[in-house]
Amino acid sequence: AQSVTQLDSQVPVFEEAPVELRCNYSSSVSVYLFWYVQYPNQGLQLLLKYLSGSTLVKGINGFEAEFNKSQTSFHLRKPSVHISDTAEYFCAVSGNQAGTALIFGKGTTLSVSS
Amino acid sequence: DAGVTQSPTHLIKTRGQHVTLRCSPISGHKSVSWYQQVLGQGPQFIFQYYEKEERGRGNFPDRFSARQFPNYSSELNVNALLLGDSALYLCASTLTGDRYEKLFFGSGTQLSVL
Numbered sequence: 001a002q003s004v005t006q007l008d009s010q011v012p013v014f015e016e017a018p019v020e021l022r023c024n025y026s027s028s029v030s031v032y033l034f035w036y037v038q039y040p041n042q043g044l045q046l047l048l049k050y051l052s053g054s055t056l057v058k059g060i061n062g063f064e065a066e067f068n069k070s071q072t073s074f075h076l077r078k079p080s081v082h083i084s085d086t087a088e089y090f091c092a093v094s095g096n097q098a099g100t101a102l103i104f105g106k107g108t109t110l111s112v113s114s
Numbered sequence: 115d116a117g118v119t120q121s122p123t124h125l126i127k128t129r130g131q132h133v134t135l136r137c138s139p140i141s142g143h144k145s146v147s148w149y150q151q152v153l154g155q156g157p158q159f160i161f162q163y164y165e166k167e168e169r170g171r172g173n174f175p176d177r178f179s180a181r182q183f184p185n186y187s188s189e190l191n192v193n194a195l196l197l198g199d200s201a202l203y204l205c206a207s208t209l210t211g212d213r214y215e216k217l218f219f220g221s222g223t224q225l226s227v228l
Contacts, residue, residue, distance in 0.1 A: 004156075032214045043118070043204055043219030044157070051214050090156050094213040101147065101170050102217065104156030 002027040002093045006105035013112055015083055021076040021108045023091030033074040034092040034102065035065055044090065050074065061085070086112045116141070118207050118220035126226045127195050135190040135223045137205030143218070145169070145211030146188040148180055151202040151222070163188055164211040192225075200227045 007022040025031060032051050036044040048059025055067040065076045074091060091105040119138045127133050139146050145164040149157035159172035163182035177193045186207075192199055202224050206217040 041221070043206075043221045044217070045219070046216045049214070049216065092156075101159035101162060101172060102157075102213075103159070104149075106154070106156050 002029075002031060002095050002103045004091050004093050004103055004105035006089075006091050006108050008108050009106070010109045010111065013081055013110070015112055015114050016080045018079050019077065019081050019085075019110065021089050021091075021110065023074045023076065023105060025072050025074060025091070025093045027072075027093060027095060029095050032094045033065075033067060034094070035059065035063070035074075035076050036090045036092060036104075037061075038088040038090065038107075040087075047076070047089075081110070081112045083112050083114060085110060118205055118218050120203075120205050120220040120223050122223060123221070124224045124226075126228060128228050129195055129197060131195050131227075132191065132193050133195060133225060135192075135203050135205075135225070137188045137190070137207075137220060139186050139188070139205075139207030140218055143207035143209055144186055145208045146182055146186065147206045147208075147211070147217065148188070148190045149204040149206065150174075151204055153201070157204055160190065162211055169211055195227045197227050200225060 003026045005024045034049045035047040048057045050067045058064045088107045092102045121136045147162040148160040151157040161180040162170040166182045180190045182188045202222040204222045206219045208215040
């Protein structure tokens with residue numbers, strides 16, 4: 001079974017500052033890793049995903065994440081945030097078996113202020 | 115092209131009642147998944163269907179059931195509603211439902227059980 005821990009429930013930052021949202025996962029098998037964003041009153045939108053290959057993954061809206069197998073982490077980063085990045089961010093993991101669903105973390109609220 | 119559409123957007127029920135939520139996937143997508151998102155938590159997997167067959171089931175009681183129709187739309191049914199069933203119910207679609215695929219989420223149905 002897989003599990004995901006998002007280490008920060010809330011991250012307040014100022015506009016144009018860098019940000020890192022932390023995610024650790026647990027799994028006994030190979031995994032796929034995802035970051036999703038949820039804006040108020042909307043569904044989830046995929047930011048980026050790691051399936052295999054390069055451990056640095058680039059996504060939409062200037063976000064990137066680094067897969068670290070030894071530390072079982074998949075932290076999300078952005079060098080300079082905008083007010084519009086204010087949203088809920090979810091890290092998710094999927095196992096390597098058919099029918100395996102995405103397991104989501106509890107989410108991190110990113111609040112960007114001017 | 116239309117995205118994933120869910121109906122209704124909001125619903126209020128009382129304890130013990132039954133509810134049916136509906137989802138239409140993106141055109142061409144053959145797999146639909148259902149997730150429950152309780153306020154302040156990440157989405158939790160309920161069901162996945164592919165080609166009208168159940169492919170996966172999360173840790174939910176038998177009061178929860180679902181089905182997929184020949185046109186790939188889906189219904190989620192919940193019997194004997196409890197207060198704890200109050201949540202945002204999200205539907206997501208993919209082409210085949212493989213675990214590495216990007217999920218396309220609808221905006222959800224907000225269910226309130228009084």
